[in-house]
Amino acid sequence: MTFGEDNELVARVVSTQDTRAFGELIRRHQSHVRNFLRKLSGDAGAADDLAQDTFMRAWDKLHTFSGRGSFIGWLLKVAYTTFLQSKRKSKRYAEILDEVGHVSVAESRTHTLPADEVTDLDKFLAVLSEEERAIMVMSYACGLSHREISDATDMPVGSVKSVIFRGKEKIRTSFDIKDHQHG
Amino acid sequence: MTSKIINMAERIKDAEDRLLDAMFESVPIADDGFSGQIVKRIRRNLWIRRITLPAAVLLGGLVAYQPVAALLKGVYQVLLSVPGDLVPSISGSLPSVQLIITGALLLFVALFSLNMLED
Numbered sequence: 563m564t565f566g567e568d569n570e571l572v573a574r575v576v577s578t579q580d581t582r583a584f585g586e587l588i589r590r591h592q593s594h595v596r597n598f599l600r601k602l603s604g605d606a607g608a609a610d611d612l613a614q615d616t617f618m619r620a621w622d623k624l625h626t627f628s629g630r631g632s633f634i635g636w637l638l639k640v641a642y643t644t645f646l647q648s649k650r651k652s653k654r655y656a657e658i659l660d661e662v663g664h665v666s667v668a669e670s671r672t673h674t675l676p677a678d679e680v681t682d683l684d685k686f687l688a689v690l691s692e693e694e695r696a697i698m699v700m701s702y703a704c705g706l707s708h709r710e711i712s713d714a715t716d717m718p719v720g721s722v723k724s725v726i727f728r729g730k731e732k733i734r735t736s737f738d739i740k741d742h743q744h745g
Numbered sequence: 746m747t748s749k750i751i752n753m754a755e756r757i758k759d760a761e762d763r764l765l766d767a768m769f770e771s772v773p774i775a776d777d778g779f780s781g782q783i784v785k786r787i788r789r790n791l792w793i794r795r796i797t798l799p800a801a802v803l804l805g806g807l808v809a810y811q812p813v814a815a816l817l818k819g820v821y822q823v824l825l826s827v828p829g830d831l832v833p834s835i836s837g838s839l840p841s842v843q844l845i846i847t848g849a850l851l852l853f854v855a856l857f858s859l860n861m862l863e864d
Contacts, residue, residue, distance in 0.1 A: 610779070
């Protein structure tokens with residue numbers, strides 16, 4: 563069986579609930595989605611769980627994909643929403659535990675990489691806010707255009723550009739970026 | 746002079762962008778059954794959704810059979826006790842008032858149940 567373009571597969575899934583076509587869409591984009599979530603969360607295991615939730619949600623909401631932008635842009639929007647919702651949930655969970663006097667599980671489980679596993683990128687991402695991190699990853703790791711990022715984050719294109727500018731500025735001031743050029 | 750400065754600034758920005766591209770570049774993650782796992786989950790959910798409605802109807806029917814039958818019997822007996830002079834006797838070919846009311850009640854119960862199942 564041969565598969566066509568993303569939009570063709572989406573149409574097939576929406577019209578006939580073809581799980582094989584959806585499987586092909588997952589195969590094509592899972593790497594981008596998982597990498598995006600890994601960079602956002604900093605935890606490979608949690609990111610993969612979120613990626614599963616992202617695709618499950620994408621299956622339910624696929625009929626809302628208009629086909630105007632790229633499919634990966636739409637998928638990253640779903641992934642970003644899933645990430646933010648999970649973050650809100652775990653924050654609320656930590657607050658409830660705090661209210662009842664427990665040590666925050668979320669806090670105690672905070673993922674910290676061993677010093678030798680911390681890459682330059684991890685250091686770069688650490689100085690960025692969550693929003694800046696998401697937009698920088700969409701732009702530089704996933705290769706999305708400013709327009710696609712604007713669609714994915716529901717932000718005007720101008721704001722996307724200024725967030726990228728601010729992110730780069732932060733990286734530039736926190737690190738001597740030239741040091742990494744040849745290393 | 747100004748354009749030279751702008752060009753220079755753009756070139757510097759481009760170099761920085763290229764550097765960031767390289768920094769953010771990530772190794773592709775192998776599927777290794779990831780997509781298969783999700784498709785399996787989706788198929789399971791679809792299957793559960795497909796059997797939920799008929800199962801609910803069957804179970805609901807089994808549970809409701811006795812009380813509904815008793816209710817209908819009671820209604821029928823109440824209707825039988827309606828005095829004959831209250832019922833207009835137009836002709837024998839038309840359904841009786843009792844039958845019409847019973848039918849309407851059954852229709853109401855059926856529509857109500859279907860609506861509940863749909864919700």
